[in-house]
Amino acid sequence: DTAVSQTPKYLVTQMGNDKSIKCEQNLGHDTMYWYKQDSKKFLKIMFSYNNKELIINETVPNRFSPKSPDKAHLNLHINSLELGDSAVYFCASSLGTTNEQFFGPGTRLTVL
Amino acid sequence: KNEVEQSPQNLTAQEGEFITINCSYSVGISALHWLQQHPGGGIVSLFMLSSGKKKHGRLIATINIQEKHSSLHITASHPRDSAVYICAVKSAGNKLTFGGGTRVLVKP
Numbered sequence: 094d095t096a097v098s099q100t101p102k103y104l105v106t107q108m109g110n111d112k113s114i115k116c117e118q119n120l121g122h123d124t125m126y127w128y129k130q131d132s133k134k135f136l137k138i139m140f141s142y143n144n145k146e147l148i149i150n151e152t153v154p155n156r157f158s159p160k161s162p163d164k165a166h167l168n169l170h171i172n173s174l175e176l177g178d179s180a181v182y183f184c185a186s187s188l189g190t191t192n193e194q195f196f197g198p199g200t201r202l203t204v205l
Numbered sequence: 206k207n208e209v210e211q212s213p214q215n216l217t218a219q220e221g222e223f224i225t226i227n228c229s230y231s232v233g234i235s236a237l238h239w240l241q242q243h244p245g246g247g248i249v250s251l252f253m254l255s256s257g258k259k260k261h262g263r264l265i266a267t268i269n270i271q272e273k274h275s276s277l278h279i280t281a282s283h284p285r286d287s288a289v290y291i292c293a294v295k296s297a298g299n300k301l302t303f304g305g306g307t308r309v310l311v312k313p
Contacts, residue, residue, distance in 0.1 A: 126301075134242075136291065136303040149300050183248060190299040193238065196248040 096120050097197040099184050105203045106174055114169045114200045116184030124148075125167035126185040126194065127159060136183070142167055143190060174204045208232050211292050211304035218311050224279040226307045228292030231273065238301065239266050239277050240291040248291075251277070282311045 097118045127139040141149035142161040156172040184197040209230045239251040252266040259266050268275040292304040
């Protein structure tokens with residue numbers, strides 16, 4: 094009965110590949126987020142969706158494309174992976190945009 | 206200079222000691238969050254506050270909007286409190302901006 098789940102937990106891939114990370118929440122929330130935590134453990138917002146509509150799109154390379162098929166899912170697709178994409182990616186969700194956020198366990202992406 | 210600054214960056218305490226972590230921010234905010242990241246990597250939301258003070262168990266969070274400052278206090282610290290504590294502010298556009306985190310180690 095995990096609240097916010099992400100798959101996979103670990104992802105190791107070669108430069109140039111395309112990969113996806115999936116996120117699902119069963120909390121009935123309508124807002125979902127993707128964050129990136131770099132090697133220095135600094136967290137930064139990437140995207141946010143509210144009711145399947147993109148509401149936050151930070152300065153992220155267009156190789157990153159979020160997709161929200163429904164309110165419970167927000168997937169992150171990354172094209173042409175680069176070494177600098179190696180990081181831990183966290184998904185989160187909230188009810189509306191003003192309430193506390195619940196985080197997934199993170200996906201550690203390593204690009205070789 | 207980051208919009209959100211935390212101090213100290215690292216903190217070591219003996220079990221039972223009172224711990225204070227500080228967060229200063231330079232932008233207008235609608236709310237401030239305190240998060241805890243466990244050694245295993247998971248992130249848990251501890252508090253969300255926009256004024257005054259909140260208490261949950263041994264944790265207390267305060268915010269002074271005029272001074273753009275918040276503190277997180279841990280009373281009677283325990284080794285299981287060892288984690289990274291992260292301050293994040295919600296500003297225009299509903300996005301969270303994070304501080305660099307404070308790594309806390311509580312020794313038995």
